[in-house]
Amino acid sequence: MAILMFAARKHDLISQQFRYQARLQELTRKLSDMQQYAANIADGSVSMYDMMNTPSSMFGRTMMYMNYSHNMAVQNAQMNFMGMQPMFAQQMAQMDPQSQMMYQQWIQQNLYKQERERFAKIEAKLLNEQEKEIMQEKEKIESQLKMIEAELQSVRQAEEAGIKAFAPKYVA
DSSP, rough: OOOHHHHHHHHHHHHHHHHHHHHHHHHHHHHHHHHHHHHHHHHHOOOHHHHTTTOGGGHHHHHHHHHHHHHHHHHHHHHHHHHHHHHHEEEEHSSSSHHHHHHHHHHHHHHHHHHHHHHHHHHHHHHHHHHHHHHHHHHHHHHHHHHHHHHHHHHHHHHHHHHHHHSOOOOO
């Protein structure tokens, strides 16, 4: 009877071990995908090359980031530009119309670029938080796996001892 209990416990531990290893593998893949995504958006923009190198699990998030960061950068850059117009109106009064237009475009492009970089930093902060959570879960799983392995070893030893105790002993 004890042998059956050990066999059942061993089976349960192996099953738990398999589930934890599968979850650990899933977390490792997710972490790797997030790191690739973070590298792709590090400069604040998403190129066609970045999209082709984005892991499939992060494709939707990349599209959402690309759309959101662009739209918000345009909107915020326009608001900042409107707020700055009184400051550079005096500078532009001395310029010809073509120079004024080029100067305004240059300012708008720089404001847009600054906003994209700001959104990249915000997204990087979110990714860092998610990475910390994943790393904490991985550490918990790894410690669980160590405990399971230790218990599994003792169950196997106890099972072997039980089998030896019930083995028939022949005396000649």
